[in-house]
Amino acid sequence: xxxxxxxxxxxxxxxxxxxxxxxxxxxxxxxxxxxxxxxxxxxxxxxxxxxxxxxxxxxxxxxxxxxxxxxxxxxxxxxxxxxxxxxxxxxxxxxxxxxxxxxxxxxxxxxxxxxxxxxxxxxxxxxxxxxxxxxxxxxxxxxxxxxxxxxxxxxxxxxxxxxxxxxxxxxxxxxxxxxxxxxxxxxxxxxxxxxxxxxxxxxxxxxxxxxxxxxxxxxxxxxxxxxxxxxxxxxxxxxxxxxxxxxxxxxxxxxxxxxxxxxxxxxxxxxxxxxxxxxxxxxxxxxxxxxxxxxxxxxxxxxxxxxxxxxxxxxxxxxxxxxxxxxxxxxxxxxxxxxxxxxxxxxxxxxxxxxxxxxxxxxxxxxxxxxxxxxxxxxxxxxxxxxxxxxxxxxxxxxxxxxxxxxxxxxxxxxxxxxxxxxxxxxxxxxx
Amino acid sequence: xxxxxxxxxxxxxxxxxxxxxxxxxxxxxxxxxxxxxxxxxxxxxxxxxxxxxxxxxxxxxxxxxxxxxxxxxxxxxxxxxxxxxxxxxxxxxxxxxxxxxxxxxxxxxxxxxxxxxxxxxxxxxxx
Numbered sequence: 041x042x043x044x045x046x047x048x049x050x051x052x053x054x055x056x057x058x059x060x061x062x063x064x065x066x067x068x069x070x071x072x073x074x075x076x077x078x079x080x081x082x083x084x085x086x087x088x089x090x091x092x093x094x095x096x097x098x099x100x101x102x103x104x105x106x107x108x109x110x111x112x113x114x115x116x117x118x119x120x121x122x123x124x125x126x127x128x129x130x131x132x133x134x135x136x137x138x139x140x141x142x143x144x145x146x147x148x149x150x151x152x153x154x155x156x157x158x159x160x161x162x163x164x165x166x167x168x169x170x171x172x173x174x175x176x177x178x179x180x181x182x183x184x185x186x187x188x189x190x191x192x193x194x195x196x197x198x199x200x201x202x203x204x205x206x207x208x209x210x211x212x213x214x215x216x217x218x219x220x221x222x223x224x225x226x227x228x229x230x231x232x233x234x235x236x237x238x239x240x241x242x243x244x245x246x247x248x249x250x251x252x253x254x255x256x257x258x259x260x261x262x263x264x265x266x267x268x269x270x271x272x273x274x275x276x277x278x279x280x281x282x283x284x285x286x287x288x289x290x291x292x293x294x295x296x297x298x299x300x301x302x303x304x305x306x307x308x309x310x311x312x313x314x315x316x317x318x319x320x321x322x323x324x325x326x327x328x329x330x331x332x333x334x335x336x337x338x339x340x341x342x343x344x345x346x347x348x349x350x351x352x353x354x355x356x357x358x359x360x361x362x363x364x365x366x367x368x369x370x371x372x373x374x375x376x377x378x379x380x381x382x383x384x385x386x387x388x389x390x391x392x393x394x395x396x397x398x399x400x401x402x403x404x405x406x407x408x409x410x411x412x413x414x415x416x417x418x419x420x421x422x423x424x425x426x427x428x429x430x431x432x433x434x435x436x437x438x439x440x441x442x443x444x445x446x447x448x449x450x451x452x453x454x455x456x457x458x459x460x461x462x463x464x465x466x467x468x469x470x471x472x
Numbered sequence: 473x474x475x476x477x478x479x480x481x482x483x484x485x486x487x488x489x490x491x492x493x494x495x496x497x498x499x500x501x502x503x504x505x506x507x508x509x510x511x512x513x514x515x516x517x518x519x520x521x522x523x524x525x526x527x528x529x530x531x532x533x534x535x536x537x538x539x540x541x542x543x544x545x546x547x548x549x550x551x552x553x554x555x556x557x558x559x560x561x562x563x564x565x566x567x568x569x570x571x572x573x574x575x576x577x578x579x580x581x582x583x584x585x586x587x588x589x590x591x592x593x594x595x596x597x598x599x
Contacts, residue, residue, distance in 0.1 A: 419537040421479030422570055448513050451483050451535055
């Protein structure tokens, strides 16, 4: 089934026409409502009238996470606060969060985008959907929740954690679909096997996102749980989950193109590159009211195709994500930058800012170990003091990263110095 | 009596203790006694050595976090109950013993005590 055939199955011409109309309107809007955008356009001698259609999009300057940081918290908002009905936030590169906002209309569009993708995963109003993404500032929980509710499904808002309860609810309520990170679903699959309750479940599909995963992992989940697993993509800056998702043919993620215009550019030259070639994904939000983004560089590497899918949808599709063009790590669905660890450690006088992050996946859950050098000047020979120091570092990092790392004290000078290309991160997760 | 103890932070990794013992041997430093406290990730090697300043210098050069800590040394007479009698002398309000180990000697063991208030404890023990 297709949720909104009139949009998802438009001819390419109709889609481009719609995108053109919406882009022209959006550019005018941001030029007049957001000083930061106006200045950026003026800096390159651009006026709203110069953008006459989607073919002119490459005249517009790019927007990056730096623009959001420089205008923290709400400097890129295009509407007065009275029209903003919701705020979400994700962790930023310097410990400052990236704050995003939504108008009532934005929330409605978001709900529909998620509903379209749940429909791709064969979920409908008679389904019971368990949302096991985190609820709160993170867009995952509430994004999936509102989309599933909009669809008319019965939503069970479990959020993350408490695996035992998750499984009890899944079984007792006859949950037919689950939204969570792929690594958490792998973890649940193991718990289900251990308890031997697979035959008591009626689960048929999963919609997984918020962290990178592979086709092999998808098949593994399907095999172990006897379900169909689907990929959902999104980022809070652009909207949250629901920007794109894959249908039952699993030949790429359909972009909700009437709302989000995607370009693939070379991360080096920033020039557009042809369909099928890998580059950095750039989004322009065509309908977003509260926080419109013009040519936002996602730093995610992927490729695009505009060919019609076997499912009947004509929307452009993104291939599986091939990595990042920056050093951002996604750990348990949370964006983590090594620079955040460095900044946090600089605030603790008892340790040196030399660190090594070791990311791994143990029992299908991401783990983060941060090795920190003991500073000789503050070295205590009492173990309780060192344990207190470990706790303090853990706490400070947890505040900065929003996930709890395992902190390990190491001897000074055992970690590589920052001259040359210091190894700051070892990612042992195997995503193949 | 007061003694200077040298403490070395040692990560739990292969050959690390061996590195420390070799450095001490190469510099002709005698280990009088030692205690090795372990956690799951690192160990704390506390030693009474023949030359703690030299030991500190050479271990530091090798990259080990080292500190010199004053500890109290109390001679015992190898009789049953001696330690209890000794500890009982310390009033509860100052009896905060961080750790303790012994140094063997020909005239009976010497107890090495790390306490929070070394001056007060020494005063009551009277040596």
